Amino acid sequence: MLRIYNTLTRSKDEFKPITPGEVTMYTCGPTVYDYFHIGNARSFIMSDMIRRYLLYSGYKVKYVMNITDIDDKIIKRANEEGIDARQVAENYTRAFLEDIEKIKIKKADVYPKATDHIHDIISMIARLIDNGIAYNADGDVFYEISKFNGYGKLSGKNTEDLEAGARVEVNEIKNNPFDFALWKKHKEGEPYWESPWGNGRPGWHIECSAMGCKHLGETFDIHSGGTDLIFPHHENEIAQSEGATGKQFVNYWIHFGFLNIDNEKMSKSLGNFFTLRDFIKKYDAETLRYFYAQTHYASPLNFTDEALSASAKGLERIQNLYDKLNEMISSGDTGTEEPAFDLAGYYTSFNESMDDDFNTPKAVAVIFDFAKDANRIIHSGAKFTRGFLESLKEFMDKTAVGVFEIIKVHDAGAGRDLADDLIGILIKVRQEAKISKNYALADLIRNELNALGVILQDSKEKTTYKIH
RNA sequence: GGCGCUGUACCCAAGUGGCUUAAGGGGAAGGUCUGCAAAACCUUUAUUCGUCGGUUCGAAUCCGACCGGCGCCUCCA
Incomplete structure (x- = not known):
């Protein structure tokens, strides 16, 4: 019996999929404004392992990973580079797909993009307005959190606590400082789409609600993501989806612990920021996956060179x-x-x-x-x-x-190539040297090959080798 | 200020009331095998789980206090 720690209930719950034998799973993918880093990689990899275990257990799994391709950070990046936001998103989407393949993440069934779902996003916002929990403030549409009485149920926050620790800048056009944007009014130099409220673009949280509902249904089984997304992102997803549909959005919420580098938070200013692309120059994908598998997904994990070497x-x-x-x-x-x-x-x-x-x-x-x-x-x-x-x-x-995909499967039928034949000859020569007790020559051959990354291993009957 | 997580050997890390007088990996020491290595295997490496109290027949596991580390509350996986 599978049990899953569910952030929503704060307990390990028995897993009961909505449809027996089938699982619908959504995981927060990247916002494509840069190469992703090894912290993101942890979430992607642990999600992948969870999905693979569900498959191993005999479930049919529908796995969706979104790609957020319109967002403040993308626009910022585009302005910095002086190119179109669409181009930034395309570039990093391609890089993302290449990179997750390198770390052996199984392809998702769908990689929905926000910009391909503007219509669904607009419908959901319209539904929220119809339900009286969103309001149009002159072209900006906000979600009114006071109208959704489940607000805070995932993160364990309540509106009073939020106000007590308020560090959110006050925006005059909102009814409540914690109301959040569903639709952002068009600003000069930004991409925009037409909507019933005028030109604009979606807010950050709405695409996950719209795409999750569209591809997996208005209620689905598992939603996963980094622990930092609990609030506000996932809290808002719940508010949006449940506010629109009146149904429970997700049954099991899974959150991944944070990754630190040498006990410090990874950040660009500290200079300890590693993209996956940097990482795989030094270690291979299997080592990273194994390293992550060695720690429970919800625990914080400290990333050090020493620990990686030990894993390798x-x-x-x-x-x-x-x-x-x-x-x-x-x-x-x-x-x-x-x-x-x-x-x-x-x-x-x-x-x-x-x-x-x-x-x-x-x-x-x-x-x-x-x-x-x-x-x-x-x-x-x-x-x-x-x-x-x-x-x-x-x-x-x-x-x-x-x-886990932590070991390499070499092509069983891979043919021998010239290198194999040459190594074979050297092994034979070395064998002769050993028989005539010419150990100096035998060791010379072994050492020279070793320097090339060819490791010889003698056993009683024969010598085998592996190429490092 | 609010909410939450966490402290287990030299390092990483499971275990959260009796199955554990604490898994597994790395490291270290000794050994088997080997011409020597490598690989593999065997043995050793925490009577102890941040500290101090309490509950219990029994606690690393529950409760309290204290001392550390961290996250979220603001873009963030």
């Missing part, structure tokens, strides 16, 4: 086992042994860990326990049946690859 090192153990299994299977190095191995137990532990609010650190630990157990058997020298080896590989394919 630890991950090798899992990758080595996977490679070893592949090699044993493809080389036909099999026999008749069928050792006792509690594979079902590992599946159970893995499932139970993930069912407990997606406890990825615990699930990762299960994979390590499995690896230790499997390695112990594999290295015992016996010859195992192909079926047994394949069952071990299958476990890794389903968990480490299918759910």
Whole structure:
């Protein structure tokens, strides 16, 4: 039984999808005004792992990730660069899609863009006005929070608290300083669309409400995003959607903890701001995914070089086992042994860990326990049946690859190339050297290859290699 | 000021009342294997969970106080 910590109820709730066997899930994607950073990457990756686990569990998942392509920051960026806002959005949307592919995030079923949904946004605003909870103030349309009595239910805030700590600038045209913009009146130099209230553009929060309702229905199962979006963004999404439809908007709200760099908040002014593009020059996608999987999604996470290196090192153990299994299977190095191995137990532990609010650190630990157990058997020298080896590989394919995608799957059918043949010759020469006890030559070959990133590993029968 | 999170070994990090006299990874030390390495495996590395009290037959887990760290309340994943 899957249980999910739900921000809305502040408790771990049993997960019951609206339609049995199917899940509708929406996750806040980027505002495309810049390359995204490793903090954003955490949200995207953890959302991806949650989706993959739901798929692994047998659910049919409809996964929507929005792209906010019209917003103050995009306009600002466009003005800075002296180009069209549309162009800024297009450039960074393309970069975004490239980047998430690099970090092995499964493609969403839909990537709705705000600018493709202006019509839906306008309809929703019109509905809110009809319902008497939004007002047109001379071309700007605001949401009147006092008209929605559920306002604050997600973030646990109430209007009085907000006013007590008010740091929101007072805007004379609003009825209440906390009313927020649904539609912004056109200003010179900004993109605009026609609407019943005059030319303008959507406010920040409305596109998620409109697109979520459009693509997933007026009530859907899961909505995820960074913890900083709880207020005001998600609070406002609820107010808008429920104000318009009168139905519960989302059943389960999932929020991801923040990422710090060396214990400090990542910010451009501190100079500790890393885009994903910077990151993947130094580490690979699997390391990042594994690093994130090692901490529960809701906890704050401190990002340090030391921690990343430790993750890269630890991950090798899992990758080595996977490679070893592949090699044993493809080389036909099999026999008749069928050792006792509690594979079902590992599946159970893995499932139970993930069912407990997606406890990825615990699930990762299960994979390590499995690896230790499997390695112990594999290295015992016996010859195992192909079926047994394949069952071990299958476990890794389903968990480490299918759910986490933290190990690399090399093309099984990849042909040998010239480098492979040359390395093969060197290994043969080295083998001869070892037989004649010319260890100086044997070590020379190994060291030289090592310097090229080719790691030789001797075993009793043969020498294998991997290219780093 | 309001709301919320958090403090577990040298580092990262699960565990939130008895299954745990605290998982897993990194690091360190010793060992097996090896010509030597590498890989892999074995052993060791927190009688203790920020501090002090309390509740309980029993607490890292619940309660209180105190000392730290952090987030949101303003654009932010």
